[in-house]
Amino acid sequence: MSDDTAPDENWGQQFDRLPPTADDRVVEGRPSREEVVDWWEERFGVDPAVFDGYTFWEKGAGKIWAFHGEVVDPIKVEGLGMRILRTRQRHWKPSTNAVQRFCGDATKNVIELSPGEAKAFVNGHDQQLDWWEGDWGYLTAAHEIAGELEPLGVGLYLHGELRSTVPKGRQEELVKLD
Amino acid sequence: MRRHRPTGRRDWFGRSFSGDDANEAGDSDDADDSETDKRAPAESSVMNPLQRYAPLVDDEEAFFAACERPLPSVVRVNTIKTTVARAREALDDEGVAYEPTDWHPGVLKLEDSSPGTNWPYFHGWLHGQEEVSALPAIALDPQPGERVWDTCAAPGSKTTQIAAMMDDEGVLVGNDNNLGRLSALRHNAERLGVTNLVVSNQDARNFSMKPFGERTPEQSGSFEQFDRVLVDAPCSCEGTCRKNPDVLDEWTMNHVKSVAGIQKGILRRAVQVTKTGGTVVYSTCTFAPEENEAILDFVLEREDCEVVEWDVPDGFETAPGITEWEGDEYDPSVTKARRVYPHHNDTGGFFTAKLEVTA
Numbered sequence: 001m002s003d004d005t006a007p008d009e010n011w012g013q014q015f016d017r018l019p020p021t022a023d024d025r026v027v028e029g030r031p032s033r034e035e036v037v038d039w040w041e042e043r044f045g046v047d048p049a050v051f052d053g054y055t056f057w058e059k060g061a062g063k064i065w066a067f068h069g070e071v072v073d074p075i076k077v078e079g080l081g082m083r084i085l086r087t088r089q090r091h092w093k094p095s096t097n098a099v100q101r102f103c104g105d106a107t108k109n110v111i112e113l114s115p116g117e118a119k120a121f122v123n124g125h126d127q128q129l130d131w132w133e134g135d136w137g138y139l140t141a142a143h144e145i146a147g148e149l150e151p152l153g154v155g156l157y158l159h160g161e162l163r164s165t166v167p168k169g170r171q172e173e174l175v176k177l178d
Numbered sequence: 179m180r181r182h183r184p185t186g187r188r189d190w191f192g193r194s195f196s197g198d199d200a201n202e203a204g205d206s207d208d209a210d211d212s213e214t215d216k217r218a219p220a221e222s223s224v225m226n227p228l229q230r231y232a233p234l235v236d237d238e239e240a241f242f243a244a245c246e247r248p249l250p251s252v253v254r255v256n257t258i259k260t261t262v263a264r265a266r267e268a269l270d271d272e273g274v275a276y277e278p279t280d281w282h283p284g285v286l287k288l289e290d291s292s293p294g295t296n297w298p299y300f301h302g303w304l305h306g307q308e309e310v311s312a313l314p315a316i317a318l319d320p321q322p323g324e325r326v327w328d329t330c331a332a333p334g335s336k337t338t339q340i341a342a343m344m345d346d347e348g349v350l351v352g353n354d355n356n357l358g359r360l361s362a363l364r365h366n367a368e369r370l371g372v373t374n375l376v377v378s379n380q381d382a383r384n385f386s387m388k389p390f391g392e393r394t395p396e397q398s399g400s401f402e403q404f405d406r407v408l409v410d411a412p413c414s415c416e417g418t419c420r421k422n423p424d425v426l427d428e429w430t431m432n433h434v435k436s437v438a439g440i441q442k443g444i445l446r447r448a449v450q451v452t453k454t455g456g457t458v459v460y461s462t463c464t465f466a467p468e469e470n471e472a473i474l475d476f477v478l479e480r481e482d483c484e485v486v487e488w489d490v491p492d493g494f495e496t497a498p499g500i501t502e503w504e505g506d507e508y509d510p511s512v513t514k515a516r517r518v519y520p521h522h523n524d525t526g527g528f529f530t531a532k533l534e535v536t537a
């Protein structure tokens with residue numbers, strides 16, 4: 001399958017499994033499974049046990065996918081589980097879908113939005129929220145629904161402003177709420 | 179009195195479609211009805227395809243009347259991201275009226291046919307799915323950790339239901355030959371939080387197991403056969419006429435014949451890549467025996483498999499598959515397949531058969 005690519009280079013046409021640890025790394029710049037799991041724990045307090053049974057993959061430079069099963073490595077398919085993280089850049093960026101899926105029990109960097117703020121957030125609006133006293137950078141934006149806090153997506157907090165990164169295709173799903 | 183559909187109806191996703199030229203041909207007395215003459219000459223010479231099936235149904239009048247009514251909006255609760263209780267609480271909080279179906283606590287009929295969108299939908303707790311299309315996954319009965327292939331997966335309603343039934347764990351291959359439709363599958367799967375899906379873009383009729391390591395059995399994660407396969411085949415779709423009346427105008431016998439060839443090819447390949455003792459479910463949304471029992475009969479003769487009974491949910495009415503149609507006879511075991519007519523449960527029309535692979 002990978003005859004036409006050397007084992008030590010990243011190749012955008014297939015999914016390559018992440019090495020278990022940095023010591024196992026062959027492809028330059030590719031994060032390890034350990035680094036990815038650690039990142040979710042450090043950033044959001046996600047219990048590493050949440051990812052037991054998951055395999056992690058890179059397709060294209062820095063796009064990391066989580067798959068809840070086992071397949072051969074490498075594999076040439078159109079999709080493998082869920083795109084969870086963008087790496088190979090200074091600040092790793094989580095995806096909206098991954099935060100919704102894995103940050104339900106997040107304990108860190110979760111910004112709770114009021115009903116009005118939540119609505120503006122999922123409609124893609126950036127908001128001045130000076131009351132936030134936590135970290136800057138990528139946050140899990142959440143709101144209360146059916147009695148519990150639930151993640152909405154990823155916000156980028158800088159200089160008192162929460163920027164929404166909710167993709168256009170997901171914004172439409174709330175357009176008619178008013 | 180003829181019933182007219184309101185114009186400018188909107189579906190769950192807010193897409194509008196005009197209903198004023200809806201299924202006029204749905205009445206049983208249409209053959210000599212002057213209103214049908216309004217159609218273009220080429221069309222008026224074509225019989226309403228639903229008329230073909232009148233001899234098969236128990237109550238013709240109820241059948242044609244149901245086919246003409248618009249379909250209720252139905253959503254399935256996505257248990258990958260929430261529970262049925264919490265999704266219902268969220269709908270209650272927003273004042274969205276719904277009624278659980280008699281046969282499935284996670285399938286909810288919305289009372290307003292144009293609910294727009296709402297918080298539980300945004301969170302991926304709900305998925306708009308026609309009620310009757312929840313049947314094939316129930317017949318398939320996938321288990322956590324298994325290897326399952328959905329041959330014609332896009333846009334993914336049944337695929338994501340299968341993922342939820344697998345507790346989102348194992349290997350679920352969602353395949354479609356149309357790359358454009360695959361993006362809808364990916365979008366739906368990610369919104370619903372599915373993480374056990376492998377998206378593939380092949381012609382299901384000659385589906386290759388090579389990408390999954392068929393030729394390298396020593397490699398970790400490789401496999402060459404599936405535990406279960408769903409063939410939700412492309413078809414002439416008359417069963418969806420309550421949602422999309424155009425299917426009746428576009429219906430031709432030539433299309434039935436050509437799509438039947440595709441159905442045979444996909445079902446044969448499905449049986450070939452399923453392990454002995456494994457399950458293949460064949461489903462369509464057409465009433466045409468040429469696309470249902472005839473396909474089963476064809477594959478039963480050529481591949482190692484048999485039709486088996488499957489547990490239709492309590493409270494859901496079905497009819498057995500048929501063994502005779504327009505001079506053709508089919509294997510007696512096809513009566514174990516289930517036909518669903520729109521008047522039975524106030525749904526779309528459907529056909530579902532369960533096969534067990536015997537060698």
